[in-house]
Amino acid sequence: MELNDWLLALHLLSAFALVAALVLFTVVIVAVRRTDSPEQVASAGRLLPVGNTAVVVGSLGVIIFGVWLAISLDGVKVWDAWVIVAIVLWAVATEAGRRSDPEFAPAIERANELVAAGRLEPDAELASLARTSKGLTLHLIATVGTLLILVDMIWKPGA
């Protein structure tokens, strides 16, 4: 069992955690956008910390073990075009994902306020906050960016 095999296994497991977080965020976003109920938005919002933990573990694991692997493997250099493209895509996807989180925060806060006040009926302001197009766009950028990293890993442009 060589070090490179371990690095590859940890790199893959990190990628799984990252994709799991993206799936979870998609479920939360779809759930939040499909309801006007403060209770349901607040409940869905409580899933975000779980997703945040998975996305931090996945994002950091992918980049740390990926760069380590690039340094460790004989035929790969960190300055190879496809490795740099992967790092740039990772940075774009990570930043887009990080910025999408605060876009949904006002809806979650509003839902929590309404639930705390005992106002459980559908709320127009909550519906408007939950259907943020900026948050959805940023999440889509993070998802597409992650998919493009896989494309880059397979076809290795410039290699």
Added chain:
Amino acid sequence: MTEEGILFLHLAGVLLFVGGSVAAALLRLAAMRRERPSEIALLLRSVRPVVPIVAGGLVVTIAAGFWLASELGISLSATWLSLTFVLIGWMLVVGAAAGRQDRKTRELAERLAADGDAPSALLTRRLRDPLNLVLNASMLIAVVAIVALMVWKPGA
């Protein structure tokens, strides 16, 4: 299609299958930490849209995997592939059994939510059923084992 194209399909399928499975497991774990049936029902309902992702990912993984093995001339009777098939079979059987149990738990949570939404000892017991937890944990262990088989290819 080129080998790269098939490998892309295989890995995309794996990412969807494993990512979806982990997301479903996280939703279930989150449900275990709630008491109100309406919240538990919401979390277990959220697993439903993940199921097609998991199923689709598994189908693409297996189909592209066979295709890739054929293109690369890898024998399907190789030890590491045989072990992978056994683990995939295990996940299919266990996934179906655990999924059926989870569906009954969700239906119970929905009934309780509609009937006053009071915490229920029966619902908590169903969510924390040791057999169901062991089955779910065994699937995650199988995923890690498959990754290890793909990386180290014992017997190859």
